[in-house]
Amino acid sequence: KLKDNGIGTNVALLVGHGSLREQVMGREERYSTEEELRQMITLLDTAMNSGAIGLSTGLYYVPGSYANTEEVVALAKVASQYNGIYDTHLRDESTFNIGFTAALEEAINIAEQANIHLHLAHIKALGVDVWGQSDAAISKIEQAQQQGISISADQYPWLASGTKLRSAVMPKWVMADSKQAFYQRLNQADLTKKLDAEISENIRRRGGPDSLYITEFIDESLVGLNLLQVSELKNLSVVETAKQMVQQGEVRVASFNMSPKDVDNFMVQPWVVTSSDGTNGHPRKYASFPKKYQVYVVDKKLLSMADFINNSTYQTAKILGLENRGLLKEGFIADIIVFDPQNFAPKADFNQWNNYSVGIEQVFVNGTPVIKNEEYLGTLAGDFVH
Numbered sequence: 223k224l225k226d227n228g229i230g231t232n233v234a235l236l237v238g239h240g241s242l243r244e245q246v247m248g249r250e251e252r253y254s255t256e257e258e259l260r261q262m263i264t265l266l267d268t269a270m271n272s273g274a275i276g277l278s279t280g281l282y283y284v285p286g287s288y289a290n291t292e293e294v295v296a297l298a299k300v301a302s303q304y305n306g307i308y309d310t311h312l313r314d315e316s317t318f319n320i321g322f323t324a325a326l327e328e329a330i331n332i333a334e335q336a337n338i339h340l341h342l343a344h345i346k347a348l349g350v351d352v353w354g355q356s357d358a359a360i361s362k363i364e365q366a367q368q369q370g371i372s373i374s375a376d377q378y379p380w381l382a383s384g385t386k387l388r389s390a391v392m393p394k395w396v397m398a399d400s401k402q403a404f405y406q407r408l409n410q411a412d413l414t415k416k417l418d419a420e421i422s423e424n425i426r427r428r429g430g431p432d433s434l435y436i437t438e439f440i441d442e443s444l445v446g447l448n449l450l451q452v453s454e455l456k457n458l459s460v461v462e463t464a465k466q467m468v469q470q471g472e473v474r475v476a477s478f479n480m481s482p483k484d485v486d487n488f489m490v491q492p493w494v495v496t497s498s499d500g501t502n503g504h505p506r507k508y509a510s511f512p513k514k515y516q517v518y519v520v521d522k523k524l525l526s527m528a529d530f531i532n533n534s535t536y537q538t539a540k541i542l543g544l545e546n547r548g549l550l551k552e553g554f555i556a557d558i559i560v561f562d563p564q565n566f567a568p569k570a571d572f573n574q575w576n577n578y579s580v581g582i583e584q585v586f587v588n589g590t591p592v593i594k595n596e597e598y599l600g601t602l603a604g605d606f607v608h
Contacts, residue, residue: 224606225605225606228602228604229602229604229605229606230587230592230602230603230604231587231604232557232587232588232604232605232606232607233604233605233606233607234275234542234544234606234607234608235273235274235275235606235608236274236275236276236277236278236307236309237265237266237269237270237274237276237277237278237301238278238279238280239277239278239279239280239281239286239289239294239297240279240280240283240284240285240286242262242265242266242297243262243285243286243288243289244285245265246258246261246262246265247285248285248399249284249285249288249397249398249399249400250285250288250398250399251285251288251394251395251398251399252288253288253289253290253293254289254293259293259296259297262293262297263296263297263300266297266300266301267300270300270301270303270304270306271304273606273608274301274304274306274608275306275307275542275543275544275608276301276306276307276308276309276338276341277297277298277300277301277306277307277308277309278308278309278310278311278343279294279308279309279310279311280310280311281294281310281311281312281313281325281328282311282312282313282314282315282318282319282389283311283389284389284394284397284398287313287319287394288394288398291328291331291332294332295331295332295335295336298332298333298335298336298338299335299336299337299338301336301338302336302337302338305543306338306543307338307339307340307341307541307542307543308329308332308333308336308338308339308340308341309341309343310329310332310340310341310342310343311343311344312325312326312328312329312342312343313325313328315346315347315348315349315352316347316348316349316351316352316427316428316479317349317351317352317427318424318427319394321352322347322348322352322355322359323355323358323359323362326342326359326362326363327362329342330362330363330366330371330373333366333371333372333373334366334371339372339373339374339541340371340372340373340374341373341374341375341376341541342363342373342374342375342376343375343376343497343499344376344377344378344383344497344499345359345375345376345377345488345494346377346383346480346484346485346488347359347480347481347484348383348427348428348477348479348480349427349428349429349479350427350429350479351427353480353481353483353484354481354483354484355484356483356484356487356488357487359488360487360488360491363375363493367493373493374493374494374495374537374541375488375491375493375494375495376494376495376496376497376499376538377485377488377489377494377495377496377497378496378497378498378499378506378510378514379485379489379496379510379513379514379517379518380480380504380505380506380510380513381478381479381480381481381482381485382435382476382477382478382479382480382504382572383476383477383479383480384437384474384475384476384477384499384501384503384504384506385474385475385477385501386472386473386474386475387434387436387449387464387467387468387473387474387475388404388468388473390424390428390434390475390477391421391424391425391428391434391464392421392424392464392468393417393420393421393424396408396413396417405469408465408468408469409465417465418461421461421464421465422460422461425449425460425461425464427479428477428479429477429478429479430450431448431449431450431453431460432448432449432450432451433448433477433478433479434448434449434475434476434477434478435447435448435475435476435477435478435572436448436449436452436473436474436475437474437475437476437502437503437504437572437575438472438473438474438502438503439467439470439471439472439473439474440470440471440472441470445503446573449463449464449475452467474501474502474503474504476503476504476572486518486522486524489514489518489524489525490524490525494533495533495534495537495538495541496510496511496514496530496533496534496538497510498510498511502575502576503575504572504575505568505570505571505572505575507570507575507576508568508569508570508575508576508577508578508579509568509569509570509571509577509579511534511579512566512567512568512579512580512581513568514530514534515530515566516566516567516568518530527563535548535549536548536549544607547607555588555589556586556588556589557586557587557588558584558585558586559582559584559585560582560583560584560585561581561582561583562581562583563581564581565580565581566579566580566581566582567579567580567581580596582596583595583596586603587603587604588603588604588605589603590603
C-alpha cells in the first residue's frame with residue numbers, strides 16, 4: 223500500500239503489541255488467556271515472516287498497559303526467532319504505575335528471557351518525581367550490557383514530550399473497553415471523587431496544568447494555550463476542563479516535563495541514537511535532527527560532529543538490522559544528506575510546529591536525488607526496507 227502510494231522516506235515496520243491485543247481481545251482490562259496469546263503469536267509470526275523488523279510495545283498506553291510481563295516475553299520470543307528487535311515505550315517513565323526504574327527492569331528482564339535486542343524508545347525521565355534518575359537508569363542499562371544483554375535507546379532533543387491529553391492525564395482503568403464506556407465512567411457520579419483525585423495527581427506529575435500545552439484540538443482557538451489557561455477561559459476546574467475536552471475530540475498536548483540535565487545525560491551515551499517520535503503539533507516532527515545539531519554540537523558542544531552523524535545514521539541502521547545502509551561506502555545504498563554546517567538549523571517551534579528546517583542542500587534517497595540545491599524535486603524515492 224505504501225509503495226503504491228509512494229513513500230518520501232524509507233519505511234521499516236514494527237508489529238505493535240497494542241494492535242495484536244486489540245485485534246484478538248479488544249481493549250479489555252485483563253490478562254490474555256492461553257488461547258488469545260496463541261492467536262497473537264500467530265499474527266506476529268505472520269507479520270515477522272512478511273518483513274517486519276521487530277515487536278514494539280507501548281506498555282504505558284491502553285491496551286498494552288493491561289498486559290503482564292509474561293505475555294510480552296512470549297511475543298518477544300517470536301520476534302527473536304526472526305532476529306527482530308524488541309522496541310518499547312516503557313510501562314512507566316515517571317511514577318504513574320510501577321515507576322521508571324522498575325519499568326526499565328521489566329524491559330531488561332523481557333530482553334533477557336526472550337534473548338532479543340532491547341531498544342528503549344525516546345528514553346527520558348518524565349516529570350518532577352523522577353528528575354535526576356538518569357544516572358541510575360544509565361548505570362542499570364550499562365550493568366545489563368556488561369551481562370551480555372544487547373540494549374540501545376533513542377532520544378529526541380526536546381524538553382517536552384507529546385501525546386494525547388487522555389493518555390497524559392486519564393487513569394488507565396477509565397479507558398478500558400469502548401469509547402462509550404470511557405465517557406460513561408468520566409461522567410459517573412460515584413466515580414467522580416476517585417477519578418478527580420487521580421487526574422489531579424497525573425497533572426501534578428507532569429509539572430502542573432501550565433506545563434500542558436494544547437497543540438491540536440477541534441476548537442482551534444484553544445491551540446497554543448496551556449490547560450490552566452483553558453480552564454480559566456471556561457471558568458471550570460482544571461480537572462473538569464480535561465474531562466470535558468477529551469470527550470469533545472482528540473486533544474494533543476506538548477507536556478513540558480523533562481530536566482535539561484537528564485536530557486544532556488542520556489544524549490551523550492554511546493548507545494543512544496537520534497529520533498523524532500514525530501507527531502502533529504510538536505516541532506520534533508520537523509526539526510529534531512537540526513535541533514540536536516544546533517543545541518548539542520554547536521551550542522553546548524556535548525557531541526562532536528562525528529558523534530552526531532554516526533548516531534543519526536549508521537548506528538540506527540545497525541540497531542534496526544538494516545544492511546548496506548548508513549555509511550558513505552561503495553556498495554552501500556545511497557541515502558545521503560548534504561547539509562551546510564553553518565546554516566543547518568531548525569525553524570519549527572511550539573508556536574509553529576511544521577516549519578521546514580534550513581541548511582539541507584542535497585538529499586538522495588536510494589540513489590535518487592530528491593532535494594537539489596535546497597529545492598524539493600517532488601520525487602518519492604522511499605522504499606519498504608527490512
